[in-house]
Amino acid sequence: xxxxxxxxxxxxxxxxxACMAACHQExxxxxxxxxxxxxxxxxxxxxxxxxEVSGSAPNVKLRFLPQPCFHCDNPPCVRVCPVHATYLGExxxxxxxxARCIGCRYCMAACPYSAKVFNWYRPxxxxxxxxKANPDVSRRPDGVVEKCTFCHHRIMRxxxxxxxxxxxxQDGDVTTACAEICPARAITFGDLDDETSRVRxxxxxxxxFRLLHDLxxxxxxxxxADKE
Amino acid sequence: MSLAMTESRxxxxxxxxxxxxxxxxxxxxxxxxxxxxLLLLVILGCWVLFSRQILYGLGVTGLNQPVSWGFYIVNxxxxxxxxxxxxxxxxxxRLSKAEWRRPITxxxxxxxxxxxxxxxxxxxxxLGRPERMFNIxxxxxxxxxxxxxxxxxxxxxxxxxxxxxxxxxxxxxxxRDRGVRPRWFYTFLAWGxxxxxxxxxxxxxxxxxxxxxxxxxxxxxxxVISYIFAMTxxxxxxxxxxxxxxxVGAIFSGIAALLVVMIALRKIxxxxxxxxxxxFSHLSKLLLVMALLWFYFTFSEYLxxxxxxxxxxxxxxxxxxxxxxxxxxxxxxxxxxxxxVLILSFKKTRRIPGILIASxxxxxxxxxxxxxxVVPSLANPRLPYPTGFYVPSLVEWGMFVGAIGxxxxxxxxxxxxxxxxxxxxxxxxxxxxxxxxxxxxxxxxPIVATPRGSGGQEGGDRNEETA
Numbered sequence: 204x205x206x207x208x209x210x211x212x213x214x215x216x217x218x219x220x221a222c223m224a225a226c227h228q229e230x231x232x233x234x235x236x237x238x239x240x241x242x243x244x245x246x247x248x249x250x251x252x253x254x255e256v257s258g259s260a261p262n263v264k265l266r267f268l269p270q271p272c273f274h275c276d277n278p279p280c281v282r283v284c285p286v287h288a289t290y291l292g293e294x295x296x297x298x299x300x301x302a303r304c305i306g307c308r309y310c311m312a313a314c315p316y317s318a319k320v321f322n323w324y325r326p327x328x329x330x331x332x333x334x335k336a337n338p339d340v341s342r343r344p345d346g347v348v349e350k351c352t353f354c355h356h357r358i359m360r361x362x363x364x365x366x367x368x369x370x371x372x373q374d375g376d377v378t379t380a381c382a383e384i385c386p387a388r389a390i391t392f393g394d395l396d397d398e399t400s401r402v403r404x405x406x407x408x409x410x411x412f413r414l415l416h417d418l419x420x421x422x423x424x425x426x427x428a429d430k431e
Numbered sequence: 432m433s434l435a436m437t438e439s440r441x442x443x444x445x446x447x448x449x450x451x452x453x454x455x456x457x458x459x460x461x462x463x464x465x466x467x468x469l470l471l472l473v474i475l476g477c478w479v480l481f482s483r484q485i486l487y488g489l490g491v492t493g494l495n496q497p498v499s500w501g502f503y504i505v506n507x508x509x510x511x512x513x514x515x516x517x518x519x520x521x522x523x524x525r526l527s528k529a530e531w532r533r534p535i536t537x538x539x540x541x542x543x544x545x546x547x548x549x550x551x552x553x554x555x556x557x558l559g560r561p562e563r564m565f566n567i568x569x570x571x572x573x574x575x576x577x578x579x580x581x582x583x584x585x586x587x588x589x590x591x592x593x594x595x596x597x598x599x600x601x602x603x604x605x606x607r608d609r610g611v612r613p614r615w616f617y618t619f620l621a622w623g624x625x626x627x628x629x630x631x632x633x634x635x636x637x638x639x640x641x642x643x644x645x646x647x648x649x650x651x652x653x654x655v656i657s658y659i660f661a662m663t664x665x666x667x668x669x670x671x672x673x674x675x676x677x678x679v680g681a682i683f684s685g686i687a688a689l690l691v692v693m694i695a696l697r698k699i700x701x702x703x704x705x706x707x708x709x710x711f712s713h714l715s716k717l718l719l720v721m722a723l724l725w726f727y728f729t730f731s732e733y734l735x736x737x738x739x740x741x742x743x744x745x746x747x748x749x750x751x752x753x754x755x756x757x758x759x760x761x762x763x764x765x766x767x768x769x770x771x772v773l774i775l776s777f778k779k780t781r782r783i784p785g786i787l788i789a790s791x792x793x794x795x796x797x798x799x800x801x802x803x804x805v806v807p808s809l810a811n812p813r814l815p816y817p818t819g820f821y822v823p824s825l826v827e828w829g830m831f832v833g834a835i836g837x838x839x840x841x842x843x844x845x846x847x848x849x850x851x852x853x854x855x856x857x858x859x860x861x862x863x864x865x866x867x868x869x870x871x872x873x874x875x876x877p878i879v880a881t882p883r884g885s886g887g888q889e890g891g892d893r894n895e896e897t898a
Contacts, residue, residue: 303563324487325487
């Protein structure tokens with residue numbers, strides 16, 4: 204079984220936000236609108252671009268952290284779900300069953316990364332976006348929690364393609380929408396257990412670190428940055 | 432229980448001294464109808480407000496991305512906390528044979544049942560998809576603290592309902608025998624009570640079992656509620672003392688609510704003969720002890736956070752001490768510690784008006800405490816980027832008002848149907864307890880130092896008692 208993971212090179216990231224846009228397109232994220240996002244603090248993204256300012260004037264450094272769900276190997280959100288609506292799959296992906304979620308938001312409260320989002324209102328897809336929705340990804344109803352799936356549908360599609368060709372899944376067969384769009388090639392996606400994969404090599408780099416890994420959640424998203 | 436005892440229990444107008452206790456049931460009239468209609472209108476209005484949430488979803492609340500729990504969860508914890516008034520206090524007082532409990536226990540038990548029903552309903556209001564609530568039973572996972580809650584609260588609700596009902600049976604039978612209408616209702620609920628010695632023995636035994644059973648269940652309820660928070664990794668929540676801290680807070684707010692209810696009902700139903708200064712004085716001393724105990728826990732909780740000085744913990748800490756939640760935090764300290772301790776420490780102010788003020792501030796303070804626990808931790812998550820402020824919406828305020836209205840309505844209806852003070856226990860106190868207590872106190876005294884033979888009688892009595 205593969206163990207899917209991601210490596211994000213912060214020194215490459217320009218903060219252009221293409222990953223967020225691609226994620227919205229790919230995963231049929233509802234549009235919550237300006238008013239909800241700004242005034243009610245209900246920004247609705249599976250992948251957030253978090254600005255991080257460090258240092259003090261005049262040596263201020265700004266960098267961006269693209270932040271998807273970290274798909275922890277020891278996920279705090281899964282442990283608290285009362286109805287098994289969020290679970291850790293065999294391939295290391297933390298999934299969310301929208302049809303079973305009761306919307307108690309306990310997983311949101313328990314996630315140290317605040318990676319989960321909630322459909323406060325009935326989701327809307329303005330204009331053409333409803334007709335052009337990705338048919339591989341289900342649209343979510345209101346009142347459920349949702350989150351990044353590591354583009355699970357792409358993994359399924361790649362598996363099917365590989366099976367049709369009668370070969371095992373190879374590194375590079377699957378990539379997420381955010382990794383595919385990134386103009387700076389900052390995001391790498393792949394199997395962390397595959398000895399030959401690029402993502403494994405990068406995750407073992409001395410530049411690699413994980414966010415809040417001291418909590419013991421064992422996240423599967425690595426960041427690369429030059430140590431100072 | 433002697434036969435003569437039960438004989439005297441038979442109702443009869445000449446020796447019935449407790450007319451005050453059944454007046455609200457037998458002579459209810461316009462006042463009941465007006466109050467209950469008004470309360471029903473208020474509650475109905477709140478549900479009309481709430482229909483917006485049913486139509487449009489949880490978006491109509493003030494909840495947002497980091498602060499995903501708000502008033503509904505605060506009120507859930509608060510109301511379930513109040514419920515500890517009841518059963519726990521009444522069970523402890525019964526168990527410790529505190530004779531002054533007699534006019535208090537019934538009210539305490541009613542508070543528990545009413546408030547527990549209200550509190551347990553709050554998480555349902557909070558669900559994004561309440562119609563899927565039964566997924567908890569069909570595909571529940573025992574691993575989740577929410578499921579511990581469901582089990583614990585339903586056990587507590589059952590136990591406290593039974594514990595309220597069993598000591599009511601003789602009173603219901605009494606009302607049945609007085610011919611209070613609807614007769615079928617009291618006949619059904621009296622369960623064929625005739626007041627025979629055997630029935631009395633069974634009743635006493637059932638009360639004895641329930642009062643012992645209810646204490647661990649009550650303690651487990653608020654412990655498990657604290658676990659909802661303590662089991663997560665969030666700063667400000669992940670604390671080992673949360674269990675006892677919540678239980679202490681719950682009993683604290685429970686006693687305060689009980690005192691408020693007692694003072695209100697005393698005034699409304701003219702129960703001055705039954706609820707005297709001494710009852711309030713005793714109960715308010717208990718409140719004072721709980722205030723100090725609450726402060727001890729709060730002090731330990733925040734001092735450890737402050738001394739450890741972990742950055743994430745400190746963000747929550749300063750959010751409460753000097754930040755956006757400072758008014759609520761310091762308001763809580765004033766309401767829960769300063770005012771009650773100042774009022775209740777001195778005999779001069781420890782009178783009914785003072786006790787009423789202290790109890791009301793404690794109820795408010797404990798509500799603020801729940802708010803201070805739920806919101807600041809959510810507003811300051813570990814990753815500092817998404818922070819938020821929570822302002823409850825009209826719908827949430829409406830449901831808060833509705834919950835309080837339901838609480839009052841519960842008492843109005845209960846007071847219309849059943850005596851708010853246990854008639855048979857008061858009578859038992861009059862007829863039996865004085866002698867029993869004298870005997871008990873005598874048994875504590877040192878054995879009279881007389882030569883064997885002449886003083887044997889007294890010593891024999893004592894041994895019987897301790898065995």
